Amino acid sequence: MSQNLFIRNSVVIRDSRVWRDGELIFKNETETTLSKFLKAIYKHQNLKYPKFFKMDSLSKLGYLGAEILINGEIQDKNTALVFSNSASSLETDEAYAQTMQDFPSPALFVYTLPNIMLGEISIRHQLRSENVFFVSREFDASLYIDYSKALFQEKKADNVLCGWVDLHNNDYDVFLWQIARSGGIDFNEEELKKLYLPTHE
Amino acid sequence: MSRNYLLSDSIISPLGFSTKENLAAILRSESALKWHNNSRFFENGYYAGLIDESIIDDKFNELGSPDDYTKLEKMIILAIQQVLDEQPDLEIENTGLIISTTKGNIDELEKSKFSPDRVYLWKMAEVIADFFGFKTKPIVVSNACISGGLAIKTANDLISTGRFINAIVAGGDLISDFVLSGFQSFQAISPEPCRPFSNDRQGVSLGEAAAAILIGPANSDASEKVAYLDATTANDANHISGPSRTGEGLFQSISRLFQHNNIEPSQIDFLSAHGTATIYNDEMEAIAFNRAGLDHVPVNSFKGYYGHTLGTSALIESILTKHSLLSGQLFNSINYSASGVSQDLNIIEKNKKKDLTLALKSASGFGGCNLAMLLKKGGI
Incomplete structure (x- = not known):
């Protein structure tokens, strides 16, 4: 059962910059810390979602990436979420482990799972759809392709929002894109890698 | 396929x-x-x-x-x-x-x-x-x-x-x-x-x-094996650390799975629930199972035997469900005393033998995630 799938759009957040569909849309000239950079994106995008301020940095990255990618509302509420990263929730795991010595923080503990980000995006967009979170050493284009293809083949989704949202030791790397049966760039490893790392071609 | x-x-x-x-x-x-x-x-x-x-x-x-x-x-x-x-x-x-x-x-x-x-x-x-x-x-x-x-x-x-x-x-x-x-x-x-x-x-x-x-794939006689039929996941879109009061995500995952595979609730011979024993989780599951028409299906939680084994639990419980199907064995939902949920459930209160063909495994977790899976004994 072969089928043609297409990358509809993409977002990259890296090195204090944000790109949408390859175009630089935001550059942070002044802010130095990650949390200030995230807040600056939130303001620049004119977002109004108070839950943002309760999230850990990993979820903030995923939430912001999704907002910029879909630019408003996700129309298809059956849109599946296929996400992965390298460091799981280690950034928050380490912060929680610090509080363990003293008073273990339930507010931090709840973010010590990487798929919490999928919950945050699902809540924001009211998606009661398919979710999966993988962890791999580095960005694995073929894993997204194989798993997403199966979702389409099994008719479990007509639109898939994929994400690589990685954060550890304040180093972050975010790449989100949407796949559908029509419109955009061919969904294959080569094109995906080009969008993920355009500067390394 | x-x-x-x-x-x-x-x-x-x-x-x-x-x-x-x-x-x-x-x-x-x-x-x-x-x-x-x-x-x-x-x-x-x-x-x-x-x-x-x-x-x-x-x-x-x-x-x-x-x-x-x-x-x-x-x-x-x-x-x-x-x-x-x-x-x-x-x-x-x-x-x-x-x-x-x-x-x-x-x-x-x-x-x-x-x-x-x-x-x-x-x-x-x-x-x-x-x-x-x-x-x-x-x-x-x-x-x-x-x-x-x-x-x-x-x-x-x-x-x-x-x-x-x-x-x-x-x-x-x-x-x-x-x-x-x-x-x-x-x-x-x-x-x-x-x-x-x-x-x-x-x-x-x-x-x-x-x-x-x-x-x-089965390389030999499939009639003595348990097949994976299908599984669906669904998010509650409700809360990151608490289950939905209406069991929405779990209900969605089960009902979509049934629709997708043309299964009626009455065909399910055994249900392996998540059953963590928190007040809210078990109530949520009871509501979702009832909404899905599963109130008469023999159901257990294996958590009383192992505790909640987190990322292993749904794997262990799928393995145990496979063996339930193969040996026609319903396992007692250990530590159960009397119903503590608002909906009727057919909790398995002692080990018993029964001919079993089709089983449903469910699981739910933080981040609002839910999963439902169908396992079937024998060739398809």
Whole structure:
């Protein structure tokens, strides 16, 4: 059962910059810390979602990436979420482990799972759809392709929002894109890698 | 479309170091949940299912040097080794390895006995893959407490897209200080062994375990095997750490699964619930099961035997469901006293024999995730 799938759009957040569909849309000239950079994106995008301020940095990255990618509302509420990263929730795991010595923080503990980000995006967009979170050493284009293809083949989704949202030791790397049966760039490893790392071609 | 089956399996738990030992212990109504007083987070001790590392090392000595691997790696390796021993003809170069875990070697954050990269889940997976010489890159599923079921779904889907011919799904999680203190900070831990769906339930008990199963085509008579039919996931879109009051995501995952496969609720012979024994989780499940028309289906929770084994739980419970189907055995939902949910459920109160064909496995977890899976005995 072969089928043609297409990358509809993409977002990259890296090195204090944000790109949408390859175009630089935001550059942070002044802010130095990650949390200030995230807040600056939130303001620049004119977002109004108070839950943002309760999230850990990993979820903030995923939430912001999704907002910029879909630019408003996700129309298809059956849109599946296929996400992965390298460091799981280690950034928050380490912060929680610090509080363990003293008073273990339930507010931090709840973010010590990487798929919490999928919950945050699902809540924001009211998606009661398919979710999966993988962890791999580095960005694995073929894993997204194989798993997403199966979702389409099994008719479990007509639109898939994929994400690589990685954060550890304040180093972050975010790449989100949407796949559908029509419109955009061919969904294959080569094109995906080009969008993920355009500067390394 | 070709079907995949749940083939050889292994469970490494306080109840035993093979599936056979675990099934025998369950039939004897043994529970892994014992009182422990070794944690600074519990003044008065706590109940959990723990495995002493020295027992693991005794078994592991036959395979390698216990000092070279973390406790969790050794448990998962032992489980995979048993599967491979039963499958001497398996071609490892065509076999995928899918690891299901929530926290992996998180205890290494404090212990620092191994190199710091060992806390990365992908690193743990690579260590395990290298031990056996898997040729394909290991895949890690880390999706809270539905991970074990989602890893089986992933194995099936990646076999169907041709990534590999078979896959070993292996899972494990430890009850580390990290996990214990976190659940305690939520005030979610029961002061006595957990009592799923009971009116006197007071929260979860935690347990550690590892498990492994081979997923792939049936190379011989399929009538004596259990097939994976399908699985769906659905998010509650409600709360990141609490279940939906209406059981929306769980209901959606079950009803979509039934629609997709033209299944009526009356066809389900057995339901293996998540049943953590928290007030809100069990009530949520009862509502979702009733909305899905499953109130008459014999149902149990295996949490009273093992505690909540986190990323392993749905994997272990799928393995036990497979054996329920094969042996026509309904297992007692241990520690159940009297109904403590607002909806009718047909809780299994003692072990009994019954002809079983079709089973439903469900799981739910933090992040609002839910999963439902259909397993069927015999050819399709």
